[in-house]
Amino acid sequence: MCHLSPTPARMAREYPLMAAFVSYGEALALGLASGPACIAACGPVLIPSMLTERTGFRHHARYLSAFLAARLVGYMLFAVVAWELGALASMLPAPRLLMMGVVYLMLACVLLWYAYSARRSCAPSCADSKLIQIGENRNRNVAGAAALGLLTGLNLCPPFVVAGIRAAQLGSMAAALVFFLAFFLGTSIWFVPFVGLGCIVRNQAIITVARMAMVLIALYYLLIGIAMLLGKKTYGY
């Protein structure tokens, strides 16, 4: 039985190339399979924030790149923690809840800031008037996208936890990092269609709706975050 299913550590020792192929292929497959769940988890943050941006594929591609790059950083941080802990499952429920609560609160704060600051920067998408562009804060979108990407990258969604547990079984921290990189690539493919939001023509209505939606989602995260910090159950009343 032991020969039929060798442990990742033993396989890496005896068949290093095959082990790497199986392990990272598995991470990629896991990422691809988990893509819809990742979109579902990131959608409430990503879609409204992208809708507040100006029209254009290039602009949206840059925004999405910043978001995904920061998300990768979040993944890498998580990979280090997962490997250091040995297994995420061993993390006690109380600290896990606390960490999640803090992440949700930070996400809520960033969303609220984003919704507020979007007021000034709809600019070129809202109208052709160059006068409106004066108020635009060009750094806002990259910094905002990066902050949102990092925080959603730290979010403990189910596929992410699975990847964390699997990465913890690998022989070294470097292997865990590469495992998460492959997992990230698998999930990121699903995000590419979001660039298509760039072809939606922006007007005051769309930007206002997106900002209002961000506030609502932020309030939800705020409530959930506070509930988690207080150790309250958020499901199953």
Next chain:
Amino acid sequence: MATDARILPLTRPAPRGILRSLLLTLPIFIWSPLMMGFRPGAKFDPVSTTAAAITALFMTVLFYIMMRTNSTYRWRRIFFVSLGILFPIGFIHNLYVMRGSMGIPIEEMIAGRTPFCFMPIPLLILPAAFTRTVIFPGSIASSSHGIAAMVGLWLALTLVMGKGWCSYACFFGGIEEGVAAIPPRAKIRKLDPRLRYIPWAVLLAMVLLSLALFEPAYCMWLCPFKAVSEYVAARNTVGLVQNVIFILLFAGLVIVLPFLTKKRTQCSWFCPFGAFQSIFNKISIFEMRIDKERCKPCLVCQNACPNLSLSKESVARGETLLSCMKCGACVDACPRQAIVWHIKGTQIAWKPERARLMFLYAAWAMAIMFGGSIIAQGIITILHVFV
């Protein structure tokens, strides 16, 4: 847009003749008892039969008056407010009979015994598309109130009526319309037009959160009507917070604001289902149009509209906003007969009464089908108390 004064009279048309009105009411006269269960071989129960007869008569008489007077809004409102009042009466009574409480516990939800409501329909689409799972905890097809039956009926009707659903079938809107009818005039008149965007924002946020949480987020957190239907059986602090949110939203959007503004504020400023329904106004063949040549923009229609679906700009364009519920308030209020019921693809103001009739037959048939049984249930509950 060739409107012609010869086609549309400037003055309000005289009341229709009694015989002609009766003839036009005949289809509804036949439809009402059929929908109320008066069929050969049906079981006889004195209380249910009395309630069904009262409802059928009520709906038929109202339609007759609409035919006779050529006005719509006032008579539709009588039906709609009755629906809004009688729905909680019948529904809450049923909940107490079945469960002994208005609160729905988690065991009932897991067992799929939650009566289906149309509100979460837009929230079901993305999770169903991604995972082929219906996230509402009700039975899919086991009864006439099953999810499949309700969604199918809603889709068929909404394709024809567009957002007319919100004026003729929604059993929640009647409560606030009733409250809005109480004060003689609005205490708050200046309303920020940007508030019209909120339902779209609620829709966007709730659709995305429903997909992320894999539960109908609106029903869990924001539905004001939980306060008068089945609330969350709070067993922990989060459940308590949810109930407080429901009650505050109900008090604010369904009672206080309609009273102060004389508008359907929950529908205009909050309801995500209403925003979703608005999309179907693009498909529906019925719409309201404004004859620009006849209109002297007095904006009486804008003040009359209970749903803030008219603005200066839209009146200038000769159309209502996408959120129009086709209740007929603007048509009845216009002193110059400039607003008309219209069938897409036809000339504006060409035989508008024909367009109104076609719309009203569809709308009233739907009203009887959905609202009739709810009104009858409410009457049964009242009869049980007094008889």
